[in-house]
Amino acid sequence: MSSTPIAVQMYTLREESKVDFVGTLKKVAELGFDGVEFAGFEGRTAEEVKALLDEFGLKAASSHISLERLKDNLDEVIADQKTIGSKFIVCPFLAPDQRSEEDYYSHIDFLEKAGKRIKEEGLTLCYHNHEFELELLSDGRKALEAIFDDTSAELVQTELDIYWLTKAGENPFEWIKRYKGRTPLIHLKDMTTDEEQFFAELGTGGIDIEGILQLGEEAGVEWWIVEQDVSRLSPLESIEISMNYLKNLKKR
Secondary structure, three states, X not given: OOOOOEEEEHHHHHHHHHHOHHHHHHHHHHOOOOEEEEOOOOOOOHHXXXXXXXXXXXXXXXXXXXXXXXXXXXXHHHHHHHHHOOOEEEEOOOOHHHOOHHHHHHHHHHHHHHHHHHHXXXXXXXXXXXXXXXXXXXXXXXXXXXXXXXXXXXXEEEEEEHHHHHHOXXXXXXXXXXXXXXXXXXXXXXXXXXXXXXXXXXXXXXXOHHHHHHHXXXXXOOEEEEOOOOOOOOHHHHHHHHHHHHHHHHHO
């Protein structure tokens, strides 16, 4: 992982960002992160965000954009991402009422069309998974398989989340291998080894993070993205532990 940059998903720092967006970005830079994956700008314009990134020496790795906004304001989304220098636009989540089999096939059609438009602008659309996409469809495929297999690899790429794959009983190594060359972004998360299977700071749980990092190099990962959905520590303490773990691996 020596040459692959590391970002943090700003959803991890959502409460801190609401209170002090600028100070939170500054702290992320001080912890040694190369970039951030956005989940909103906290009321700031894309131009203001780009100025902050430049000030703190950070890059925009990617941005999570809701399905609704992708459908309703795609041109605005593309323009904003170009302004902040983000190459990847990520569809991050499907609401519970958007997960029927009929919904999935409708989403697949939309992702293909949106991916084409996004590609025309020199950017890339990715899809980020949780555990619910690992449920089976009537044809025997998992919904996540259908999303990727029924869309063009040139138009829709993956942002595999290794925690949620593991939580669903899947092997993240197999998914990374399967979509080798289509995995520019990977969410790095660990999981506690008890029955709760709670979110854990990197290196403190049971997922083979080091192995994932080695495999990711072969798979063409362009950004490692640290995310801690919920932590029993403060979010800043949490990402510092994860970042220090990654820094120590780089020293080997």
